[in-house]
Amino acid sequence: MQLYSDFKMKDDISRLASIISAEVEKPVNIMEICGGHTYSIMKYGLNILLKDKINFLHGPGCPVCVMPVKRIDEAIAIADSPGVILAAYGDMMRVPGTDSSLIKERAKGNDIRMIYSPLDVIKIAEDKNNKDKKIVFFAIGFETTTPMTAALLEEVIAKRINNVFIYANHVLVPPPVNAILDSGDNLIDGFICPGHVSVITGSDIYFDIPHKYHKAAVIAGFEPYDILSGTLLMVRQINEGRPAVEIAYKRAVKEDGNKKAQDLVNKYFTVRDEFEWRGFGNIPKSGLRLRDEFKSFDAEILFKDKLKELRLKSGAGQTGKENALCKCGEILKGKSKPDGCPLFGKVCNPENPVGACMVSFEGACAAYYKYRDF
Amino acid sequence: MCLAIPSKVIKINDDNTVIVDTMGSKRLVSTMLLEESARIGDYLLIHVGYAMQKIDEKEAMESLNLFREIESKAAGDGVEQ
Ligand code: SF4
Numbered sequence: 001m002q003l004y005s006d007f008k009m010k011d012d013i014s015r016l017a018s019i020i021s022a023e024v025e026k027p028v029n030i031m032e033i034c035g036g037h038t039y040s041i042m043k044y045g046l047n048i049l050l051k052d053k054i055n056f057l058h059g060p061g062c063p064v065c066v067m068p069v070k071r072i073d074e075a076i077a078i079a080d081s082p083g084v085i086l087a088a089y090g091d092m093m094r095v096p097g098t099d100s101s102l103i104k105e106r107a108k109g110n111d112i113r114m115i116y117s118p119l120d121v122i123k124i125a126e127d128k129n130n131k132d133k134k135i136v137f138f139a140i141g142f143e144t145t146t147p148m149t150a151a152l153l154e155e156v157i158a159k160r161i162n163n164v165f166i167y168a169n170h171v172l173v174p175p176p177v178n179a180i181l182d183s184g185d186n187l188i189d190g191f192i193c194p195g196h197v198s199v200i201t202g203s204d205i206y207f208d209i210p211h212k213y214h215k216a217a218v219i220a221g222f223e224p225y226d227i228l229s230g231t232l233l234m235v236r237q238i239n240e241g242r243p244a245v246e247i248a249y250k251r252a253v254k255e256d257g258n259k260k261a262q263d264l265v266n267k268y269f270t271v272r273d274e275f276e277w278r279g280f281g282n283i284p285k286s287g288l289r290l291r292d293e294f295k296s297f298d299a300e301i302l303f304k305d306k307l308k309e310l311r312l313k314s315g316a317g318q319t320g321k322e323n324a325l326c327k328c329g330e331i332l333k334g335k336s337k338p339d340g341c342p343l344f345g346k347v348c349n350p351e352n353p354v355g356a357c358m359v360s361f362e363g364a365c366a367a368y369y370k371y372r373d374f
Numbered sequence: 375m376c377l378a379i380p381s382k383v384i385k386i387n388d389d390n391t392v393i394v395d396t397m398g399s400k401r402l403v404s405t406m407l408l409e410e411s412a413r414i415g416d417y418l419l420i421h422v423g424y425a426m427q428k429i430d431e432k433e434a435m436e437s438l439n440l441f442r443e444i445e446s447k448a449a450g451d452g453v454e455q
Binding site: 006007015016019089116117118119120144147148151154155196199200225229232248250251252258260261264 | 404421427429430
């Protein structure tokens with residue numbers, strides 16, 4: 001597929017990198033929000049190619065990484081309830097909770113299924129062996145992934161399936177970005193905005209970045225060429241002092257996004273008052289829950305007694321705690337990098353992750369580990 | 375997680391699904407989130423089993439050309455290669 005391989009061409013990449021280097025007036029700090037960008041930057045060594053010119057800071061855009069321990073503990077408690085099949089994306093399986101992880105719980109005999117797509121949830125529900133089971137979908141993800149959970153609900157309702165429940169952990173990109181910018185103590189000159197979130201939302205959700213905070217913002221795709229061309233636009237915005245939201249990924253992102261997907265999300269979900277994020281604590285209006293009309297599908301309501309107990313414990317500081325040495329929370333805010341963590345690569349590695357950033361391949365720690373230089 | 379892989383439509387089914395080819399492997403995906411209908415030969419961005427957008431091939435070529443122009447101009451201006 002020429003269309004695609006062109007965005008990986010080595011010659012173009014090194015030429016673009018030299019143009020960027022020539023245009024950078026003083027070293028620039030850029031935060032890439034999305035973990036997919038972090039992965040590409042490490043994989044193609046763009047951070048090394050642009051060393052001393054662009055400092056890539058890694059942001060809060062890996063949905064696995066930003067889930068706090070508390071939410072993992074809750075998923076574990078739900079999976080441990082009688083008659084439950086918990087369906088989770090593979091990346092969530094090894095994220096450490098307070099005392100356990102989903103994969104350890106599965107080894108103990110709890111019915112936890114690794115799924116690739118919400119469509120697999122339907123298959124599990126339609127299996128006649130599971131007719132009296134409660135199938136709970138551990139739904140995570142940013143704006144990119146929420147429409148697929150909404151599509152699952154649409155299908156569950158159309159097919160009159162009554163034993164599928166959603167444990168909703170969908171989160172939004174702008175609130176943590178604003179939280180970072182509001183905190184003031186950051187070096188960020190601009191943001192590479194997530195390409196696939198923007199496919200759904202369009203470009204408007206980043207309005208505050210240039211207009212309230214006066215920082216550059218460019219929506220980019222995930223090939224090395226995409227990231228570098230986005231970086232070039234960013235450097236020009238910074239040099240010329242004209243922050244704006246620009247799209248460097250027009251083959252996929254339209255200004256208005258995907259309305260059909262947005263409408264489906266709005267039909268089933270509404271914004272929560274607040275949601276807890278790893279490293280950030282509670283951020284107002286940063287997560288989604290099911291609308292009241294659909295509460296019969298809401299696992300947080302179905303298991304409310306069990307979760308209440310757990311929330312009391314975590315409120316009292318007995319559970320829900322991160323490992324004190326893990327810097328995942330600081331990394332997600334762009335204040336630290338994986339190699340600044342004392343556990344990195346020694347105690348903490350992908351086989352034995354201490355924090356969530358070492359689990360998902362797009363977690364900054366996992367990406368550094370995979371592509372670290374010896 | 376937010377990865378979405380461009381895949382080519384090779385078969386259209388009548389139940390809101392299509393078969394796509396993703397770098398040689400074939401899979402069934404739902405098109406219920408797509409705003410326009412998919413045609414054979416289209417490239418779709420696939421995320422967790424759903425097509426989320428059709429890739430605009432014209433825009434793809436334009437963005438490559440845009441930056442190649444910048445590159446050739448820079449080369450003409452004597453930017454180090
Ligand atoms: S290396 Fe491990 S312990 Fe250190 S910040 Fe990353 S995930 Fe946490």
